[in-house]
Amino acid sequence: MTSIQAELGIIERDFTEQVSAASSSEELQQVKVAFLGKKGAVTLILKKLGSLPPETRPAAGQAVNSLRDRIEAVIEDKRARLDEIESEAAERSSMVDVTLPHRGRSGGGVHPVAQLTHDVIEILAGLGFSVALGPEIEEDFYNFEALNIPQSHPARDMQDTFYFPDGSLLRTHTSPVQVRSMLRHGAPIRIVCPGRVYRRDSDPTHSPMFNQLEGLLVDRDISVADMKGCLETLMAAIFSRPLKARYRASYFPFTEPSIELDIECVECSGKNPACRICKGTGWLEVAGMGMVHPNVIRYGGIDPSIYNGFAWGIGLDRIAMLKYGLTDLRILFEGNVPYLLSGRSL
Amino acid sequence: MLISWNLLNELLEIPATLEEVVERLTLTGCEVESVDYPCERLSGVLSARIEELSPHPARKELFVATVDDGAGRELVITAAPNLSIGDVVPWGRPGTALADGTVLGVRDFDGVRSCGMLLSAEELGVPEIADEFGILKLPADTLPGEDVKRLLGLDDAVLDLSITPNRGDLLSMLGVAREVFALFPGAVWRKNPAEARPGDGASWPDDLEFRGISLEDDGCPLYCMGLVTGLKRGPSPVRIRVLLTLLGMRPISAMVDATNFAMLMLGQPTHAFDAAYLPAREITVRSARPGEEIRTLDGKDHRLESEDMLITSGGVAVAIAGVMGGENSEILDTTENVYLEAANFDALRVSRSSRRMGIPSEASYRFSRIVDARIAETTLEYIFSLLEEWGVARAGYRVLSASNLFLENRVVALTRTKLKRILLTDDIEDASAILSRLGLTEVASSEDAKSFSIPSWRPDISIEEDLIEEVGRIRGYNETLPSRLPGSLHEHGDIGRTTRLKRDIRGALISRGYVELVNYSFLSPSFVELLRLPGDDQRARPLQLANPLSAEQSMMRTTLLPGLLRSVGLAVASGWKDPVRVFELGRVFLPLEEGHEEVERVCGLAYGGRDPRLPHGPSDADDLFTLKGDIQSLAEAHGVRIEYAQGEEPFGHRGQTARLLCGGKPAGYLLRLKPSIERELDCSPLFAFELDLAPFEDPEPLRFREPDPFPPVYRDISMFVPVEVSAGEVADRIRRLGGSMLREVGLFDVYSGKGAPEGKRGLAFSLAYRLCDRTLTDEEVDSVNAAVRKGLAASGCELR
Structure with a gap:
């Protein structure tokens, strides 16, 4: 009896000593085998139980089992601690330098004009305008005649045009899409026409190719007030804040009345008399527009006595320059990679 | 169009300040581009009479003048040789500021102290008004002590107006005054220059009698002729010379200045013929004969076409109607008698002639924008009144005219x-x-x-x-009208397939590291050579502009690649050394048998960089297959199936060029540039793809399939195949052999080099077998797989 108790006491003491000395999972495993393995100290004691007098066996058995359970618990606990220590060491030994550059390709770059074009289209889609596209090589009829710019009109002075030998031309504005779309869809109609346009001009502020965006709305009882509302909403969305607007009478052969829109200077809001962007005027000219001339509506196959509407055109390049703070127009079309990459955070 | 604020106020009493007028003009359609104060710094100059004049005692090139401005006499030294006692001249006392800002003081000239300076036109800021070398002489009746700046009208403000092409009526002081009158309801006319001052209507003297005016061209509905006799040489009054100068014209002589001033006032150009040199006492207006020639008064010769209109006299051309007069009858210093033309010419005809001949004259500018047909005769009478007022000629004879004019009452x-x-x-x-x-x-x-x-x-x-x-x-459109959104249509707009597609593609490529470019749609002829395009290649025959700005921009692009190559070339030339990818979305213009088509494309170009060292090793570098991955990501995102076939392009590396096919139709290429092109551009390696967007606009609709309930069974097959047999062909062969039970074929290894038989390479595929209604047994799979292996072996694959 007492000899078993004493033996268990010794085993437990030995175990405690050895387990605390184990410093790796291998050593711990050896300890486990030494006590709980087939020839382990606890196993051997269990085998001895059969030789004990029957009345002492239950108590002795309980004591041995209890010791085995304690040993197992201690080993599991120790194993968990050793695993944690070992995996931490393993992880630390495979540390990487997170400041290394990423693998593979660096981010690309957006072109400011393409980005703006898509942004503006999204804004106008929200106002119910659908995209309409047209050819860049255009017929004289759609580019001039149908827009109320007959041969004899002085406005042709304003637009020096690229021609092809067969008499077709590179469209000088996106307005030809107006008539094409009216002929195809009739009224009411709300369209937006983005695209490249061309003029025989090249100097630091003019490029022979630039990007325009035209809007057209034809419906019943449309007023100049409706046009103002659309344009102000568009400008506020482009520049992400409401902007003061100023409307100036102007002249375009295809609208009557014709109006130009100035917005408050996005750089100085009219507060800097030396501002480079607005030249101290406080205003930026951003759109030409007007109520569609009845002749143009008629060319579009729509009855101007029932329907009227408005159209506008904006220069996307100029607005992109204003929005993104660019200074040179032509560099936009020269595929300047370092320049375009400098705008990555756009 | 330049407008004098002083002159405007002589015509109109305006109940508003200059700033208010500028603002109002700008908002109502006549944009004021600038307001210029021409002699802003000039101040303090007074008129003074020369009382005494004597040579400088020590320096013979100088004079000592005693001048009096009414406030006192002083000595002033001058070098000007044109003065006499009694002349009234501009005097700058010490403290006076000249036009260039110089402030005058007292200066000693070898013992004589000069009290300020006597001034020339140049020192006043208007050298153009000088009529002789030296000090500017003021009109003899000028009182001493007057402020010369105000006296000469140098205190003016000059408004530069931007006149829209529909408003030819605003190309005169009269027109602008009418506009300002309308803009300010309180404005009152002081002097309306259009109110005719009829001359005395005298008959022409016999020796200058005119036989007639005939109008043989519809482009000239009205021709008036006036007469000026006894013309004296000399300048126009100094005040007129100042106004002409401020309004952008050079003072020349009293006669010429009178016609120019009348044009500035009334908008009607006129032309003066020297009566002595007009070939005959008759004028005929007719179309030019093709090839007919004329020397204009600027000494240039012009070959005419039938759209040009000529003024002829006795069969000789004396002027191009509305554009410029001829040298043969030009008025000179010696001219005594002048025939004066005021006519109306067709806007389009004048505009086309002047543009074609490159003569942008003040006259043609006005005629191109339509001159008021009713102002011609008034203008002649206005000129007569000026000449008489200036006392330089006898005018006021009855005006002759010929007219086909039909002025409807609109x-x-x-x-x-x-x-x-x-x-x-x-x-x-x-x-x-x-x-x-x-x-x-x-x-x-x-x-x-x-x-x-x-x-x-x-x-x-x-x-x-x-x-x-x-x-x-x-x-006004600002305060009188609200801003509101038109509300009759409510649906969301449709951005359309093309725009949506372009938006998605650019987003995908940008996130894959491509830089978006927008290049000109033009190409230089040299692209054909750069891309080694043979003459029969459609792309080598681009549409050509009839009137390009330069040869470099004379053709419409048939491929997007040259623009991208140029951009990368420029970047490299400016020192760029890293790998870079660029792309462009845009149209090409393809010539057809008849006409052309505009095709939307996307083109990508990857350059390996001058310095290929990468922090994670060379496996990060681009090659044909990274670009293929980019194309595949676009294709898969849009449900488009692209096939890749070994192919050739004139500019492609002969071993690394793929033709892209969609539904069996050509859709573009993927390639490495020809090594000779890489060398030429000094950029290597260069990989590129160009793809039509059309297949993407009509993709297969997105569909999902039920998951397979039973697990697949995998088998690997590894083999050596001749190098000329593509992996794609072998995979297709496996698919055919495997039948419906074979669901997936994946290539997982390509091996060539040591251990591979001569002329062969190793390919290893993983095959997935599966049925949808039950689990396959190993025996079934082995049986099919054995058949696949047998089939492959039979077709020349060496199985391992």
């Missing part, structure tokens, strides 16, 4: 309905008041409509919308 109606629809106002009385200040006359009126007669100087007004524009612009 009447346009304005309705309350349309006024309300467009401007949201039904105040037709207010509208009528605005129109009448613009010179329109109400000729009929009812409850809901009014009709107006349109004055001859406003040919731009012909329909009701024109009247509404006049009312709208004068009322």
